[in-house]
Amino acid sequence: MSEKIKNKRIKIEDITNLPLELESQKKASQEKIGSVSEGKLKLYNQQKKNVDRFRELLSEKITRQLASSMVACVHCGMCAESCHYSLTRPDDPKMTPVYKADQIRRIFKKHIDWTGRVFPKWVKARSPVDDQDLNHLKNIVFGTCSACRRCTFNCPMGVETALLIRFARGILTDLGIVPEGVFNVSRDQWETGNQMAVTEEDYLDTLDWMKEELQEELDIPDIDIPIDKEDCDFMYTINPREIKFDPRSISHAAKIFHFAGEKWTMPKWGWDQTNFGLFSGDDRLGAYVAKNVYEAAVRLRAKRIVISECGHGYRSTRWEGYNWAEYDQNIPTESVILTLMRYIQKGMIKVDPAKNPEPVTFHDSCNLARSGDLLEAPRWVLDKVCTDYREMFPNRRENFCCTGGGGLLSMAEYRPLRLEVAKVKAEQLEATGAKLVCTICHNCVDGLTDLIKHYKLDMKVVQILELVSNSMVIRMP
Amino acid sequence: MSDLLRILENEFQIIAISFLIFVYILRIVWLFRFKSSKEKTYPEGNAKAGIAYSMLNVAMPWTMETTRKKHFFYIQFVLFHLGVTLAIGATFIIPYWPHLFEIKAIVWIFQFIVGVAFIVGLFRLYRRLADASIRLISSWDDYFSLILMILYFAVAFLAIPINYQRSEWPLILFFALTAFFLIYVPFSKIGHYLYYPFTRFFLGRTMGHRGVFAKKKKNRSTEGL
Amino acid sequence: MPDLEVKGKKIELSQEGFLYNPQEWDDDVARALAKAEEGIEDMSEDHWTVINYIREYFLEKNLAPMVRKVCKNTGFPLKYIFELFPSGPAKGACKVAGLPKPDGCV
Numbered sequence A: 001m002s003e004k005i006k007n008k009r010i011k012i013e014d015i016t017n018l019p020l021e022l023e024s025q026k027k028a029s030q031e032k033i034g035s036v037s038e039g040k041l042k043l044y045n046q047q048k049k050n051v052d053r054f055r056e057l058l059s060e061k062i063t064r065q066l067a068s069s070m071v072a073c074v075h076c077g078m079c080a081e082s083c084h085y086s087l088t089r090p091d092d093p094k095m096t097p098v099y100k101a102d103q104i105r106r107i108f109k110k111h112i113d114w115t116g117r118v119f120p121k122w123v124k125a126r127s128p129v130d131d132q133d134l135n136h137l138k139n140i141v142f143g144t145c146s147a148c149r150r151c152t153f154n155c156p157m158g159v160e161t162a163l164l165i166r167f168a169r170g171i172l173t174d175l176g177i178v179p180e181g182v183f184n185v186s187r188d189q190w191e192t193g194n195q196m197a198v199t200e201e202d203y204l205d206t207l208d209w210m211k212e213e214l215q216e217e218l219d220i221p222d223i224d225i226p227i228d229k230e231d232c233d234f235m236y237t238i239n240p241r242e243i244k245f246d247p248r249s250i251s252h253a254a255k256i257f258h259f260a261g262e263k264w265t266m267p268k269w270g271w272d273q274t275n276f277g278l279f280s281g282d283d284r285l286g287a288y289v290a291k292n293v294y295e296a297a298v299r300l301r302a303k304r305i306v307i308s309e310c311g312h313g314y315r316s317t318r319w320e321g322y323n324w325a326e327y328d329q330n331i332p333t334e335s336v337i338l339t340l341m342r343y344i345q346k347g348m349i350k351v352d353p354a355k356n357p358e359p360v361t362f363h364d365s366c367n368l369a370r371s372g373d374l375l376e377a378p379r380w381v382l383d384k385v386c387t388d389y390r391e392m393f394p395n396r397r398e399n400f401c402c403t404g405g406g407g408l409l410s411m412a413e414y415r416p417l418r419l420e421v422a423k424v425k426a427e428q429l430e431a432t433g434a435k436l437v438c439t440i441c442h443n444c445v446d447g448l449t450d451l452i453k454h455y456k457l458d459m460k461v462v463q464i465l466e467l468v469s470n471s472m473v474i475r476m477p
Numbered sequence B: 001m002s003d004l005l006r007i008l009e010n011e012f013q014i015i016a017i018s019f020l021i022f023v024y025i026l027r028i029v030w031l032f033r034f035k036s037s038k039e040k041t042y043p044e045g046n047a048k049a050g051i052a053y054s055m056l057n058v059a060m061p062w063t064m065e066t067t068r069k070k071h072f073f074y075i076q077f078v079l080f081h082l083g084v085t086l087a088i089g090a091t092f093i094i095p096y097w098p099h100l101f102e103i104k105a106i107v108w109i110f111q112f113i114v115g116v117a118f119i120v121g122l123f124r125l126y127r128r129l130a131d132a133s134i135r136l137i138s139s140w141d142d143y144f145s146l147i148l149m150i151l152y153f154a155v156a157f158l159a160i161p162i163n164y165q166r167s168e169w170p171l172i173l174f175f176a177l178t179a180f181f182l183i184y185v186p187f188s189k190i191g192h193y194l195y196y197p198f199t200r201f202f203l204g205r206t207m208g209h210r211g212v213f214a215k216k217k218k219n220r221s222t223e224g225l
Numbered sequence C: 001m002p003d004l005e006v007k008g009k010k011i012e013l014s015q016e017g018f019l020y021n022p023q024e025w026d027d028d029v030a031r032a033l034a035k036a037e038e039g040i041e042d043m044s045e046d047h048w049t050v051i052n053y054i055r056e057y058f059l060e061k062n063l064a065p066m067v068r069k070v071c072k073n074t075g076f077p078l079k080y081i082f083e084l085f086p087s088g089p090a091k092g093a094c095k096v097a098g099l100p101k102p103d104g105c106v
């Protein structure tokens, strides 16, 4: 079916020439919002010497790991075979991972590496000359890569292209040279502690509502969504999308936790496990958001942090966040998928796969598979709660991105290209023959839904909490 | 043997090698001067196993989609690098163990592999020029290094059946090129083998720590979690 | 993205099918959006209840309402909202109501 969809081919110049949008930045500066005056959220300033600052930041921020990825690439082009951008646009030489990484690599070569400093032309070293060049770089690193890390796993040298892309994004974020969507979400997360500017009142009100609906639906008056309860077995953290637009997942979780007899709680503050710092490359934002979660767990003396279904949130909260915040991990942090697995393994909940008879396949989210450790657990659970499980190929570490990763869903201007290169994913989905595609990431839900609609596939996206909740056998006392 | 060749084979090579080692040490010191990050999280897998797995990547073509699917690329990669190894080996054999090359079979093996590497080199040059994506990323250094390698294979091919009587030129060229290499390599992409352990180490450490690298047992148990 | 044709007028849509100029919105635009983006052929009275609430909220606060507020004020259960707008409140209802795309990963 996806064959029938003829994509309008995007001209790469239409992407790379996109201007720097400043409307939100102007507004933020007029309103003198806190995160700007405190110097956390950076605004673009035309008067400043941005190119020089870029160079300074490059030398300040670079790590040994990044520097080795800068020097190790041999320009063999093998990575072109692994990126959904270059695979869908094989005749566009600007889509290969190595080309994208080279846009930052050549600045490194020009200013830090030996040969490039002396003979720049010889190794294609080049510095940006003006803000126009930086804006061009912005469009490449934000607009033509979903930071999925697939190329890294297929590079014979082990070059961390996706990390180089993130590194470049981080420097640009520090100069305010970012897509408007990135600015807006960063602003909200700095200002309100969560990505969608949900107020505490709205947060509590929504949880309360979910609780009431559950009580009514199940006719169990003592089912609860506990807030800020101390000394619990775990503290549950979520994606703000769940609160703002689709709290069904919270009620699925609450229902499962209730029947498993779990002692759990949600924090009043520090509940957002997502982290836009991962996408914008801003380690300070990453540290701030992650620390909110870790500190909430300490405050509540929770024994464990459980992260709801989310790819980048898991990667940020379970792995990167501790390092960004330089915070020694003090309690286990796990994805809810492991919690579910434990419940089923230990017989704490009973499930009946017959309740999910539709053919279902699993989409490995990049941040959980390549940058996390959750390859087998979701399959184990799916096997227990569905009758007709179909593997997608390639899978696990080699799966293709939902094509909405790397924060791309918040950058509308790059959407046409994103959907064009989603062709690989569409074909992969279609080949499974499944009617449902399960993912344990909210971002992937939106990325996949978008491409399913675009390619007119006969498929629906589900999440694992929904499937587990569906399959539960509840014995009423 | 002429004096020129003798000095070229011995003292000159030693000076060039010392230079290479010196620059390499500087280069590693340079890399180590970049700050490193500390791991603050509980492990899920084993960093050491990950590092081992990552380092061995070069010998495990089945672990990577690119090499698994493109056998041809892997084979030509192996032949090319084998050619490099043998050619470098010859630079030691000729001055120090020349009797090895009195055995015809060894000469043939060396010549065969180096000859194949030469052809692979030509193919690589063709690919670099013909494929628009690769052309776009290629620098002068990429072209120059590759052409140099191709030349080197050709000269090695001629020099290996040591024959001072017929002509010394292949040997003189061979050792002159070797010396040039030793000096040029650390400043060019050919030095990538020096970085391989670094990138592979870092990737292996991260992925091992997280349990992504080194295929683990399926269905881990949640006991004790 | 193809722009929307409503009564001979061309309405500009953003890359994701959201209205480019929210002030261009009217009932006809809403109908056209519902059809093009959500596959809703006929807007029922309940559709309108949801849309009108979101619209009013947006005009007042320049913000998309939480789905909690939508349910509370329309009296519809959450499930029903998803039946009305298969893409959900953010990409479905807010879009038809002529709001710009909400921030965040949606």
Ligand code: SF4
Pocket (backbone or CB within 6 Å): A072, A073, A074, A075, A076, A077, A078, A079, A080, A097, A098, A154, A155, A156, A157, A158, A159, A161
């Ligand atoms: S990033 Fe890796 S695969 Fe890509 S060109 Fe460089 S060395 Fe080759």
Ligand code: SF4
Pocket (backbone or CB within 6 Å): A082, A083, A084, A085, A096, A097, A100, A144, A145, A146, A147, A148, A149, A150, A151, A152, A161, A162
């Ligand atoms: S990280 Fe993913 S999207 Fe980005 S260049 Fe690599 S393969 Fe392509």
